[in-house]
Amino acid sequence: MEPVQLLGPDGTLNPDPAWPLEITPELCRELHRRMMLARSFDNAALALQRQGELGLWLQSLGQEAAQVGSMLALRNTDHVFPSYREQAAALCRGITPAELLVQWRGNAHSGWDPARYRFHIYTLVLAAQLPHATGYAMGVQRDGTDEIVLVYFGDGSTSQGEANEAFNWAAAAEVPLLFFCQNNQWAISTPTQTQMRAPLHQRARGFGLDAHLVDGNDVLAVLAVTRGVAAQIRSGGGPALIEAVTYRMAGHSTSDDPGRYRNQSELDSWTVRDPIARLEALLVDRGWTDAKYRDELSAECEALAEETRQVCREFGPVDVSGVFTSVLAQQTPLLAEEQRNHEALLASYED
Amino acid sequence: MSVLTLSKAINTGLRHALEDDPKVVVMGEDVGGLGGVFRVTDGLQKDFGSDRVIDTPLAEASIVGTAIGLALRGYRPVCEIQFDGFVYPAFSQIVSQLAKMRARTSGLLSMPVVIRIPVGGGIGAVEHHSESNEAYFAHTAGLRVVCCSNPADAHWMLRQAVRSDDPVIFYEPKRRYWSKAEVDESEERVLELDRARIVRPGRDLTLLTYGGMVQTCLDAAEAATAEGRDIEVVDLRTLSPLDLDTITASVTRTGRCVVAHEAPTFAGLGAEIGSAVTERCFYRLEAPVLRVGGFNTPYPPAKVEDQYLPDLDRVLDTVDRALAF
Numbered sequence: 001m002e003p004v005q006l007l008g009p010d011g012t013l014n015p016d017p018a019w020p021l022e023i024t025p026e027l028c029r030e031l032h033r034r035m036m037l038a039r040s041f042d043n044a045a046l047a048l049q050r051q052g053e054l055g056l057w058l059q060s061l062g063q064e065a066a067q068v069g070s071m072l073a074l075r076n077t078d079h080v081f082p083s084y085r086e087q088a089a090a091l092c093r094g095i096t097p098a099e100l101l102v103q104w105r106g107n108a109h110s111g112w113d114p115a116r117y118r119f120h121i122y123t124l125v126l127a128a129q130l131p132h133a134t135g136y137a138m139g140v141q142r143d144g145t146d147e148i149v150l151v152y153f154g155d156g157s158t159s160q161g162e163a164n165e166a167f168n169w170a171a172a173a174e175v176p177l178l179f180f181c182q183n184n185q186w187a188i189s190t191p192t193q194t195q196m197r198a199p200l201h202q203r204a205r206g207f208g209l210d211a212h213l214v215d216g217n218d219v220l221a222v223l224a225v226t227r228g229v230a231a232q233i234r235s236g237g238g239p240a241l242i243e244a245v246t247y248r249m250a251g252h253s254t255s256d257d258p259g260r261y262r263n264q265s266e267l268d269s270w271t272v273r274d275p276i277a278r279l280e281a282l283l284v285d286r287g288w289t290d291a292k293y294r295d296e297l298s299a300e301c302e303a304l305a306e307e308t309r310q311v312c313r314e315f316g317p318v319d320v321s322g323v324f325t326s327v328l329a330q331q332t333p334l335l336a337e338e339q340r341n342h343e344a345l346l347a348s349y350e351d
Numbered sequence: 352m353s354v355l356t357l358s359k360a361i362n363t364g365l366r367h368a369l370e371d372d373p374k375v376v377v378m379g380e381d382v383g384g385l386g387g388v389f390r391v392t393d394g395l396q397k398d399f400g401s402d403r404v405i406d407t408p409l410a411e412a413s414i415v416g417t418a419i420g421l422a423l424r425g426y427r428p429v430c431e432i433q434f435d436g437f438v439y440p441a442f443s444q445i446v447s448q449l450a451k452m453r454a455r456t457s458g459l460l461s462m463p464v465v466i467r468i469p470v471g472g473g474i475g476a477v478e479h480h481s482e483s484n485e486a487y488f489a490h491t492a493g494l495r496v497v498c499c500s501n502p503a504d505a506h507w508m509l510r511q512a513v514r515s516d517d518p519v520i521f522y523e524p525k526r527r528y529w530s531k532a533e534v535d536e537s538e539e540r541v542l543e544l545d546r547a548r549i550v551r552p553g554r555d556l557t558l559l560t561y562g563g564m565v566q567t568c569l570d571a572a573e574a575a576t577a578e579g580r581d582i583e584v585v586d587l588r589t590l591s592p593l594d595l596d597t598i599t600a601s602v603t604r605t606g607r608c609v610v611a612h613e614a615p616t617f618a619g620l621g622a623e624i625g626s627a628v629t630e631r632c633f634y635r636l637e638a639p640v641l642r643v644g645g646f647n648t649p650y651p652p653a654k655v656e657d658q659y660l661p662d663l664d665r666v667l668d669t670v671d672r673a674l675a676f
Contacts, residue, residue: 110455110456113459114423114456114459121455128416128443128444130416131412131413131415131416131417131419131420132417132419132448133420134413134417135416135417135418135420135421135422135423135424136420136421136423136424137420138417138420139420139423140424142376142402142426143424161412162412162413162443165408165410165412165413165416166413166416168410169408169410169417172408322458323454325458326456326458327453327454327492327493328493329453329515329517332592333592333595334592334593335592
């Protein structure tokens with residue numbers, strides 16, 4: 001099975017009647033803009049980590065099309081469960097650089113209100129968010145609304161039991177849930193072929209899920225397929241899975257050294273399939289950009305990068321008292337005692 | 352006021368919870384038509400429908416993980432784990448997700464999820480069906496861990512647990528499922544969920560226990576009167592947080608303390624209680640805090656579980672040793 005592709009690596013359009021999409025200059029510029037902003041933010045955050053301002057950073061480099069295309073296919077009322085590399089998706093929902101960085105700064109475990117953005121906090125334990133999304137979708141089903149739920153995860157996550165349990169239960173319960181796998185080929189140093197013999201989209205069908213394979217570096221294809229599948233789920237068609245074939249162009253994290261396990265020729269082969277370059281080729285070919293667009297976007301990207309650097313510099317110290325008061329709804333007497341004792345000890349240092 | 356078995360008292364507690372709040376859902380393996388393997392959910396699906404009393408796949412990690420998702424959507428799930436030894440596949444979801452969600456969001460998100468677990472031995476079961484694993488969960492910040500011992504408590508503690516905005520591990524001592532007592536379902540003149548109860552006042556020694564061991568300890572205290580011993584028995588009810596006020600007040604009066612539980616003693620609740628009591632009551636103690644519990648072995652085959660579980664004689668032997676100091 002070949003992945004659905006509407007936009008070739010050289011920028012040529014190949015419409016697919018199965019996945020109709022009205023390809024307008026406005027749409028292409030909007031997709032391009034969001035991917036460029038995501039990459040600018042990602043680069044700024046990477047630099048901050050290299051300067052010691054962030055403890056860790058996980059780049060979304062190369063996966064912008066998979067995230068932006070799928071997010072723009074949703075309604076703002078649809079609930080999203082990310083994994084931990086979904087910066088491009090989070091920016092699409094309006095989550096701010098400060099809210100995204102605070103976790104990696106080490107100031108908090110998460111940075112935003114999931115209810116406000118309809119975007120859950122990151123889940124770092126692989127596949128744990130898939131049952132959460134299944135349960136949330138069961139709630140939507142009981143509430144009788146036409147919302148759908150989308151859950152992001154990677155190829156590595158699909159080896160976890162909870163992923164397969166979620167595929168199974170979601171299918172059996174026919175909940176309005178879209179499983180969106182960004183197959184970026186690598187789970188830290190473990191390649192996909194070490195993790196599975198049957199491709200995920202094929203495995204998904206065995207669970208009774210409607211499953212699709214899409215070129216994850218083709219933002220138009222991702223948008224068209226996600227939009228079509230979302231509409232089908234919204235109209236009561238039951239859960240589905242999209243496997244987006246993409247590539248993690250950076251290491252797993254800033255602590256990783258991909259040079260130890262993959263070679264330059266592989267990276268080169270994916271660089272020519274870069275999701276942004278491909279859309280730019282189309283924009284240039286069709287004359288859908290001009291100097292004004294490029295200048296404005298460049299300024300907007302630089303402003304986002306500057307905001308990213310500035311909010312990071314402005315993070316203040318963390319007050320430890322918060323850890324004592326967010327364990328249970330009411331603080332227990334034992335924890336209150338621990339907090340009092342600790343604060344008394346701290347106070348005793350000041351003489 | 353009616354006389355109910357402990358299992359029926361939980362059943363009626365669930366029924367009230369389902370009636371009181373449309374967001375309450377009950378979910379677990381075989382909880383629907385069968386009514387659960389212990390019949391605790393008997394008749395609920397018939398009356399509340401399969402959307403609210405949900406037969407789940409046989410997948411504990413997903414039962415809890417899905418309950419978390421339902422809670423994020425505004426529901427109040429009550430999960431049943433079929434047997435104590437089957438909770439481990441859900442351990443990651445309980446410890447890393449359910450317990451930590453409030454802290455991970457700096458207090459933004461609540462997780463009003465109850466996980467009911469039939470616990471402990473004494474019913475002649477096969478392996479993995481008789482365990483006492485409360486220490487794992489008591490050790491985890493972000494959970495409430497409670498254990499009922501009698502029908503009235505079972506009923507009201509369950510209803511309180513469902514109303515709690517915190518995740519609650521709700522242990523039900525399976526060897527007491529069939530004990531009967533009066534339960535007043537209409538009037539809540541009951542202790543709060545985070546309080547222990549003195550179930551037998553006494554002057555000579557404080558015997559702290561919970562769950563299936565409460566009746567054993569009451570029997571032991573009664574037997575001890577023959578030798579002129581006046582034992583105070585405290586039903587802890589809440590294992591995390593511990594009601595240290597009630598515990599230390601009792602030990603301060605008696606000067607001696609024994610903790611009895613079914614779980615192995617090593618790094619068990621008794622170790623934590625012994626340490627807390629020693630710190631707080633050191634100058635009132637006439638003897639070290641002693642523990643009596645399951646041996647530090649995997650739960651044994653049914654034919655020898657009577658020796659593994661602390662019985663009246665082993666409890667009294669420990670009480671005697673504490674009194675001998």
